[in-house]
Amino acid sequence: MTRILYVFLSLLAATATFGQSQRALKFNDDWHFSLADDLQFRQENYNDRQWERVTLPHDWSILSDFGAEFPAGNAGGALPGGIGWYRKIFQVAAKDKGQHISIHFGGAYRYTEIWINGKYLGKHSNGYLSFSHDLSPYLRYGNTPNVIAVRVDNSQQPNSRWYTGSGIYRDVHLKYQQHTHILPEETFITTPEVSTDKGTLRVQSQIHNPEKRNLQVALHLLDQNGRRVASSTAAVKSNKIDQTLSLDKPQLWDVESPNLYTIQLLLQDAEGKELNSLTQRVGFRSIAFDVKKGFFLNGQPFKILGVCLHHDLGALGAAFNKSAAKRQLVMMKEMGVNAIRTAHNPPAKEVLDLCDEMGLLVYDEAYDMWQKRKNKFDYHQDFKEHHVADLQALIKRDRNHPSVIMWSIGNEIREQFDSTGTVLTKEMTAVVKALDSTRPVTAALTETNYVKNFIAQAQALDVLGFNYKYADYDKLPKEFKNVPLIASETTSGLQTRGVYDALHDTIQFWPASSKDKFVTNGNPDFTVSAYDNVAAYWGTSHERAWLEVKKRDFLAGIFVWTGFDYLGEPVPYPYPARSSYYGIVDLAGFPKDVYYMYQAEWTDKDVLHILPHWNWKKGDMVDVWAYYNNADEAELFLNGKSLGKSSKNADRLHAAWKVPFEAGEIKVVKYHKGKAVQEQVKRTAGVAKKIKARVTHDDFKTDDDRDLYFVEVQLLDDKGEAVAHEDIEISFEGSVGVEVLGTDNGFQADLRGLNNPKRKTFKGKALAIVRMGDAATTKAVRIKSSLGEISVPLETTK
């Protein structure tokens, strides 16, 4: 059968945790920080007492107001870069002498240099990859303190097409282990055989064994209840071990039931004494791509329903927080998303842990550029020296996650237009395959003519991704024969939540063509209508993009640009627009209307969502749309009078009516087989009288000790109707020990810094992101405004 071109079987591991013979401690607290730059800061006796105290993860860029003067430009988020220093004084207990002690950075942006006790450890140049250093040779033990100094340089600007953040923006850990230990990054877990009858698990590992001891490795597979279900022991001969286990009737990992097992690798001496261990979660699942039928998960046809996500977390900037990332992923999953494309860089490792747990597939991306630049100071300047090692580091870090289903070596790489693209594609594909041959290698391309596409001409990629280019979809299988295809990026629709302009029956392109940098006839207030009818000229509406992918089985799936608005790239406007309009959800985490179009298409939940609000001028002609599913048609009532039925059709994924405005209420009823099954009402709201605050937290709980609270504010009139036509200034204040980390309203041209506790609502809504410290007493946030003051307890509310 030629049908299945690639079959990739793999099992994966997520979090590596440690047994008693070792520890991995968070190393995030009590850092001293300065935005000055002086090489004497590296010296151990430098007096940094006056410096600011910060907790990692930390992004200094997000702490500024937005400004036109910053060289990152508004594409880079209109926030400052610069150079920052971090120093931390710490002690290592005398009993830990003789241990192997290393420091692990989840990620720092951008050039990062590290000194321990004045000794230089090296420079790291890739702002999105994790890196580590062995500290043991330089440490002092007992009461004598150690000093670690880190210089992070993000001064070369512009260096990105989106907001990067600056600083040590992911977790740092200190790991203590025996000098003789298992090398986590060399451990590779695959599942050569996966079926509901039998699963085979292969674990290849490597031991760091400087003393050449006689060792053995015991491998155990644990089920969800922690019971050992299979075991094997092997003697360590060449420091490389290859073990296989099998399991009858494994519970497979998939997006509905992300069943995870755990493996324990125990490194023992000749007497069986444990020296070191490695614990990783694994999932039995198989993946396959097919030129005609798209993608298969565990042997079943499966349409990949994905979104692209950049790495910032709205008002937190790039400073990683696991609960904030989970909030994004939960919202995406509830919308029906089953896959994430990490545009256009390696994500925080914790994002992959979440995807493993929640059942989300991941398209894991390495680069947005190779040798040819997209910005003056971007990674192209480091590419030559570092791209092989960086790619290897990415694959080794992420290859044990069941969620990861493909590797992308690049997005819209300029080398697709010249022969160096062929050479580099072959080289990088080989680099990936040497470390993981169980997953396809892909790239997101734009040139759809084979002769002109030098990346495709390498014939090295397993799957070709195409961004946009809808008109060429049917040409693709003819041009690129025998290679599975995926719509790696689509849409680029533009919307501001809660804004509704006329002219929504045709798609408008903002900007209209490559001749214009910006929209020439846009809205003077830098908003874009949230009827799904405005897109960048290379894109199209959400409905159109999805309809194009939906009807073509040969496309393995779709990745919509983007799930959430992100900082930077505010097409179609110049400054003061400073964050993107592409999201299905705004930067604050409030869904735009089109969220429900996807939910209706991609889930079985009963969906009925009406737009717009019902506050217009008498006589205005208003387009009313309803997104719905599980029904044949919908009927609109204006103040009790039927205005007729409407339904979706092959070209349109919503019901629509033109309604002369009349204050009161609109109601949409949806019918299935003639029976009314669901209704929704919108009423004309009066002036804002009250604030409703909803706190979310429990749904986004993680194993991290820094989970956040999200306080969502909605203005209401005196009857409790949501107000979307009036906005007021709000001030958020935490009680003792409760810290307001950031606020937002989702408006893309609000120039007040996102860490400011004051925020004007936008279309009736605002958000505060809150951390509750250990010493918090009252555990509440006070919300002050012209409507008075309320105290909101930090408990999850509906």
Ligand code: GAL
């Ligand atoms: C794509 C690109 C994305 C983003 C998007 C905006 O071409 O891959 O990174 O720039 O356009 O529409």
